[in-house]
Amino acid sequence: MNLDSQLENKGTILLVDDIPENLQLLSDLLVRLGYNVRSVTSGRMALKTVKVKCPDVILLDIKMPEMDGYQVCQALKADEDLQHIPVIFISALDDVFDKVKAFESGGIDYITKPFQIEEVVARLENQLIIQRQQRLLKQEVNNRREAEEILYHSRALLASVLNSSLDGIAAMQAVRNPTTGNIEDFRCLVVNPVIAKVFERSREDLIGKLVLKRFLSHIEPELFGHFVNIVEKSETLERDFYYPSGESFWFHFVAVKLGDGFAITIRDITRRKQIELALQQANQQLELLANLDALTQVANRRCFNNRLLQEWEELAKEQYPLSLIIFDIDAFKSYNDYYGHLAGDDCLLQIAQAVYSLIRHLDVNRPADLVARYGGEEFAVLLPNTDLKGGAKVAERIQEAIHDLAIPHIKSHVKDIVTVSLGVAALIPSLEVKPDILIASADKALYEAKQQGRDQYCINDCQKL
The missing domain is CATH 3.40.50.2300 (Response regulator)
Structure with missing residues (x-):
């Protein structure tokens, strides 16, 4: 050796x-x-x-x-x-x-x-x-004993709750190809009345029969492979599925390995699904309200901040321009003092809706454009994929739309109707800087418009700062 x-x-x-x-x-x-x-x-x-x-x-x-x-x-x-x-x-x-x-x-x-x-x-x-x-012999004996005990207790448990359960309960045994050993279908060993009702068959007609593969072919054929994995890989399968049966439509099942097959429990969750759908719709409504200014019915400051950050990141990757218009109502305090706060609220609503309608009709293929109440009598218009020249054109259209409203304002030192001053800024966003630079630039342009007599717009090219 x-x-x-x-x-x-x-x-x-x-x-x-x-x-x-x-x-x-x-x-x-x-x-x-x-x-x-x-x-x-x-x-x-x-x-x-x-x-x-x-x-x-x-x-x-x-x-x-x-x-x-x-x-x-x-x-x-x-x-x-x-x-x-x-x-x-x-x-x-x-x-x-x-x-x-x-x-x-x-x-x-x-x-x-x-x-x-x-x-x-x-x-x-x-x-x-x-x-x-x-x-190895001891392990084999233990494995066999454990399998026998699990099968025994599982069957005993199924037998005790089978007929009293409100859930559907069944036990399936694998039917294998004698040559390859592959699972070809499952035979019903145990089935309770609830399951029988789903199959629209009597329990006697189901026990001992091969029904699963044919049944799944009408619902979700790929589920059969998942049931095979339960047996072959000891995986647990849990999911919802849609199957109209009387007044029920949605069911939830849990399937676990049981010997050379699996046990399955099925529960009618139609009511729960209806509640989930109603809750989802309510959450969508809440989300809408959370992003909407209650008075003017346009986006609020929270929505504006989120959208600005989102557009900033996307356009920075694509290297496309982003324009921002910030405008406020000239001598609005005087308007409020003279006409009253209710009239002031109505004025804000008219202006917000006029600008919103204008932006929506400028180009129906620009859903990302946003009109928001920035604060008080101040509004913001966010225009993705728009350069400074395009932003200036929109500002001019906004000014004309406000003029067309012809809201009387006899206390204004600018005109005898409500007017607005606008600041326009644009740049190609960069991930190296914050979007605050765009807001600051539009604010500066707005300040210049006010300094030059109001009822006008001024522009500020951030890219040249």
């Missing part, structure tokens, strides 16, 4: 010998072969070591001071947690009496010194193979 060859199956070996030279020699040989080796020089150290971490096999010398190998082996076999560890005695004692005593102490093999490493490895491997087979 080549000592440098590597064994396919390795294990953890505990060497127990009071002579360090013997330990070193045997340890080096076994390590070279790929085993994980631990060594101790006394029986008491061996008992402490195995309690910390159990080895796969113990190679135990017999003649040791304080506690000989027989005593160590007897102590191991008396411990319920350690008695399974195979002990191979390795000793210079070659008398039949010593060997018999070794086996009576609980040893499973005996190697006489001086030993051949080939013999040691062969005997080690024999014990390791036996151990692996025992573990």
Whole structure:
């Protein structure tokens, strides 16, 4: 046997010998072969070591001071947690009496010194193979027992709640192709009246029949593959599905693996779906109200801020221009003081709606344009994909639309009708700067329009700042 060859199956070996030279020699040989080796020089150290971490096999010398190998082996076999560890005695004692005593102490093999490493490895491997087979057999027995217990309890549970449950309950067994072993359909093992009603069949007509694949073909054919995965991959499947049945339309099911099949529970959730739809519509309405100015019925400041940030990020990626118009009503305080706040509110409403109507009719293919009440008598118009020249044209149209309203304002020092001053700014957004620069630029242009006598617009090209 080549000592440098590597064994396919390795294990953890505990060497127990009071002579360090013997330990070193045997340890080096076994390590070279790929085993994980631990060594101790006394029986008491061996008992402490195995309690910390159990080895796969113990190679135990017999003649040791304080506690000989027989005593160590007897102590191991008396411990319920350690008695399974195979002990191979390795000793210079070659008398039949010593060997018999070794086996009576609980040893499973005996190697006489001086030993051949080939013999040691062969005997080690024999014990390791036996151990692996025992573990596999134990695992197989446990798996089978667990499967039987699960199946038994699951069937018992189904039987107890089957007829009293308001939910649909069924158990399905896989029907496999005898050649390939693939699941081709499922056979009904258990079905309660609720499920039978969904299938529009009697329970007697369903039990033992192959109905699932045909039933799913009318609803959602791809669901069959998901049911197969429940069995083959132990996946749990939970989802809603639409299936008109009497006054019910929506159902929710949960399916789990049960033996070589699955158990499924189905609940009518039509009412819940109706409530969810109503709630969704209510949330949409709330979202609309949250973004709408109650007085003027155009977008509010919150909506404007969100839209500005959104358009800023999108246009920065596309490198398209963004224009902003900020305008307010000239001498609005005087208007309020003279005509009253109700008239002032009506004035704000008329102006907001006039500008909104104008923007909507300028180009029906520009849904991103936004008219918002910025605050008080101040409004903002956001124009994506619009340069400064385009923004100025819109500002001019807004000014004309306000003139066309001809709302009387005898306390105005500008004209005897309501007028507005407008500031226009435009730039190509950049992710390196904040959109505040566009607002500040439009504000500056608005200030210039007021300084120059109001009832006009001024422009400010941010890109040249």
